[in-house]
Amino acid sequence: MKNSSVIQKLINAPYILWSVLFVIAPLIMVIYYAFTDRTGAFTLDNVKSIGDYLSTFILSVGYGAVATLICLIIAYPFAYFLAHTGASFQRMSVMLVMLPMWMSFLIRTYSWMTILGDSGVINSFLGRFGIEPLSMLNTPGAVILGMVYNFLPYMILPIYTVMAKMDGSLIEAAQDLGCGKLHCVKKVILPLSVPGIVSGITMVFVPSVSTFYITQKLGGGQINLIGDVIEGQFQTANNYNLGAALSLLLMVMILICLGVLGYFTDSEDEGGVLI
Amino acid sequence: MKNNPVIIDLQNISVSFGEQKILNNISLQIHDGEFVTLLGPSGCGKTTTLRIIAGFLNPDEGNVIFEGKNINGVPPYKRQVNTIFQRYALFPYLNVYENIAFGLRLKKMKEKDIQAKVKEMLELVNLKGFGSRNIDSLSGGQQQRVAIARALAVDPRVVLLDEPLGALDLKLRKDMQVELKNIQQKLGITFIYVTHDQEEALSMSDTIVVMNNGEIQHIGTPTDIYNEPKNAFVADFIGESNILDGIMREDFNVEFEGMRFKCVDKGFSQNEPVDVVVRPEDVDIVPENEGMLKGEVTSVTFKGVHYEIIVDINGFKWMIQTTEKSEVGDRIGISVKPDEIHIMKKSEYSGLYGDYSSFSEEFDILSDPTVSEEDSE
Numbered sequence: 001m002k003n004s005s006v007i008q009k010l011i012n013a014p015y016i017l018w019s020v021l022f023v024i025a026p027l028i029m030v031i032y033y034a035f036t037d038r039t040g041a042f043t044l045d046n047v048k049s050i051g052d053y054l055s056t057f058i059l060s061v062g063y064g065a066v067a068t069l070i071c072l073i074i075a076y077p078f079a080y081f082l083a084h085t086g087a088s089f090q091r092m093s094v095m096l097v098m099l100p101m102w103m104s105f106l107i108r109t110y111s112w113m114t115i116l117g118d119s120g121v122i123n124s125f126l127g128r129f130g131i132e133p134l135s136m137l138n139t140p141g142a143v144i145l146g147m148v149y150n151f152l153p154y155m156i157l158p159i160y161t162v163m164a165k166m167d168g169s170l171i172e173a174a175q176d177l178g179c180g181k182l183h184c185v186k187k188v189i190l191p192l193s194v195p196g197i198v199s200g201i202t203m204v205f206v207p208s209v210s211t212f213y214i215t216q217k218l219g220g221g222q223i224n225l226i227g228d229v230i231e232g233q234f235q236t237a238n239n240y241n242l243g244a245a246l247s248l249l250l251m252v253m254i255l256i257c258l259g260v261l262g263y264f265t266d267s268e269d270e271g272g273v274l275i
Numbered sequence: 276m277k278n279n280p281v282i283i284d285l286q287n288i289s290v291s292f293g294e295q296k297i298l299n300n301i302s303l304q305i306h307d308g309e310f311v312t313l314l315g316p317s318g319c320g321k322t323t324t325l326r327i328i329a330g331f332l333n334p335d336e337g338n339v340i341f342e343g344k345n346i347n348g349v350p351p352y353k354r355q356v357n358t359i360f361q362r363y364a365l366f367p368y369l370n371v372y373e374n375i376a377f378g379l380r381l382k383k384m385k386e387k388d389i390q391a392k393v394k395e396m397l398e399l400v401n402l403k404g405f406g407s408r409n410i411d412s413l414s415g416g417q418q419q420r421v422a423i424a425r426a427l428a429v430d431p432r433v434v435l436l437d438e439p440l441g442a443l444d445l446k447l448r449k450d451m452q453v454e455l456k457n458i459q460q461k462l463g464i465t466f467i468y469v470t471h472d473q474e475e476a477l478s479m480s481d482t483i484v485v486m487n488n489g490e491i492q493h494i495g496t497p498t499d500i501y502n503e504p505k506n507a508f509v510a511d512f513i514g515e516s517n518i519l520d521g522i523m524r525e526d527f528n529v530e531f532e533g534m535r536f537k538c539v540d541k542g543f544s545q546n547e548p549v550d551v552v553v554r555p556e557d558v559d560i561v562p563e564n565e566g567m568l569k570g571e572v573t574s575v576t577f578k579g580v581h582y583e584i585i586v587d588i589n590g591f592k593w594m595i596q597t598t599e600k601s602e603v604g605d606r607i608g609i610s611v612k613p614d615e616i617h618i619m620k621k622s623e624y625s626g627l628y629g630d631y632s633s634f635s636e637e638f639d640i641l642s643d644p645t646v647s648e649e650d651s652e
């Protein structure tokens with residue numbers, strides 16, 4: 001008994017070190033900066049001035065929500081059909097879904113600039129038919145596209161996972177009790193895939209709300225989301241304290257969202273779904 | 276039971292998965308209100324047969340007739356047949372009440388009627404007051420009851436049970452056997468029950484269907500199947516049997532082990548080779564000089580109610596169940612009454628079953644150098 005608890009501690013040690021170094025320490029620094037001024041004295045000014053950015057927050061949540069919804073609408077049927085195809089096709093498709101994730105996020109976003117740009121791939125193609133170039137880059141649509149494109153795999157994979165390991169006998173039991181095919185989706189498949197949906201929403205919504213790179217590259221600086229503001233505070237305005245306060249609020253907001261989502265699932269199911 | 280009309284008629288059903296033939300020309304008539312058990316070793320096609328009746332699988336050949344109508348291709352949700360799955364298949368996101376109400380809601384029943392029906396079902400399966408419980412807070416036996424209640428709530432004409440008690444411990448299993456049988460008799464509906472436990476089959480069924488390798492070996496009442504098995508496979512699978520090579524010399528007279536025996540079977544051609552079955556509990560031990568056959572005891576095992584004794588008679592090992600103790604090495608005689616000798620036609624299973632040599636295998640290997648040599652290769 002004693003032995004095993006020592007081993008347990010040894011096994012846990014790197015993990016604990018890791019969390020202290022890269023999670024807890026930065027968190028404490030964020031909190032410290034948020035409640036101090038440039039001289040290091042305690043102040044609530046930073047927190048108070050958050051109010052000025054309320055509309056940015058709302059806009060960010062809006063963008064995040066739209067991107068998440070689109071991801072869900074695309075991913076759910078995709079994951080469903082994927083889970084119902086042959087084993088080798090499934091393996092290959094899952095590989096293809098994950099393939100872009102191995103490429104740098106920056107390069108992926110950059111490549112969309114060359115596709116959507118005024119003299120980009122699409123417009124030069126349209127140009128051959130004498131069609132005026134469409135301005136697609138630097139629009140809200142381009143930003144949403146960037147979010148959906150970048151984060152879609154994070155929606156597909158958890159939903160696919162629940163679909164693939166779904167107990168077929170439950171579906172048969174439902175049919176047996178009088179459930180037609182469509183009804184089955186609503187009464188069995190949907191409720192059983194809730195944990196996957198929740199993981200997917202979390203993994204898409206959180207990075208969408210806080211992104212700044214996508215808005216800068218595909219929104220051309222015209223669309224300012226909260227991520228851009230925070231980045232600006234650190235990089236340009238050099239106001240670490242306000243930046244930290246905004247980050248803190250973003251964090252709290254995300255935690256609240258997660259809490260609300262967690263309410264819809266049994267806490268026990270959630271862990272198994274992520275990977 | 277046999278006077279009731281036929282409710283399900285399987286006509287020459289065959290199914291293959293790929294090259295493999297899983298069911299081979301199965302024909303079976305099931306009467307309304309009957310308790311039918313499909314019995315057979317693992318992989319013999321019991322579940323496949325149930326899936327065909329439930330509509331999850333369509334036969335490659337043959338017809339499924341329900342009350343005179345061909346229901347080939349009718350989807351499961353349109354059949355008046357409900358399944359109780361082996362691993363229950365309860366909906367984990369619904370509580371006990373909603374699980375039982377699932378089929379009723381699909382029927383668009385009024386809320387008041389649903390309530391009454393669920394209450395009735397909970398009482399039937401002894402789960403009064405469990406309505407609001409979560410599925411995963413229930414024990415295996417309780418989940419089993421919910422599964423039964425859920426299937427019965429929709430008033431099926433036929434209930435299919437695929438090894439419903441397989442996951443329960445022995446005591447609970449026995450209780451549930453009695454309970455299931457009571458429920459079936461009370462409601463008067465047809466049960467088609469799958470098991471590979473022969474005792475369960477014998478004690479619960481009106482009719483037993485013994486299957487092997489996708490074929491029906493024997494259909495009959497439990498006593499038929501036990502007393503008059505159709506072939507060596509059935510004799511061996513149901514209970515213990517000594518199965519010997521014999522020759523039917525004439526009606527009521529069979530020869531085996533070089534001796535003539537009186538029996539009660541007739542209708543074989545003269546000198547037809549046959550399989551002879553003698554149940555271990557039907558063999559009487561007598562002093563050596565009084566025995567019809569004589570041999571040496573090679574193993575004695577105490578089984579609680581009786582001793583299981585293996586006797587070597589001219590190289591064939593008989594199993595005998597008796598309340599009297601013998602010692603290994605004793606020379607004894609055995610005697611069998613005419614009505615305890617059962618004659619079967621030769622079949623593909625002849626010679627495969629019914630010799631208890633394996634019982635004293637360690638013994639053989641020690642005393643027989645050729646065997647141990649082969650083994651060590």
Ligand SMILES: Nc1ncnc2c1ncn2[C@@H]1O[C@H](COP(=O)(O)OP(=O)(O)OP(=O)(O)O)[C@@H](O)[C@H]1O
Pocket residue numbers: 292297315316317318319320321322323324471
């Ligand atoms: N979907 C399938 N694809 C291929 N082979 C299958 C399929 N379903 C069943 N089989 C095969 O059919 C045979 C019969 O299976 P079945 O499930 O009917 O057996 P069973 O009698 O119910 O056995 P058990 O007592 O182990 O449940 C087995 O050899 C099995 O491997």
Ligand SMILES: [Mg+2]
Pocket residue numbers: 321322323437
């Ligand atoms: Mg089976």
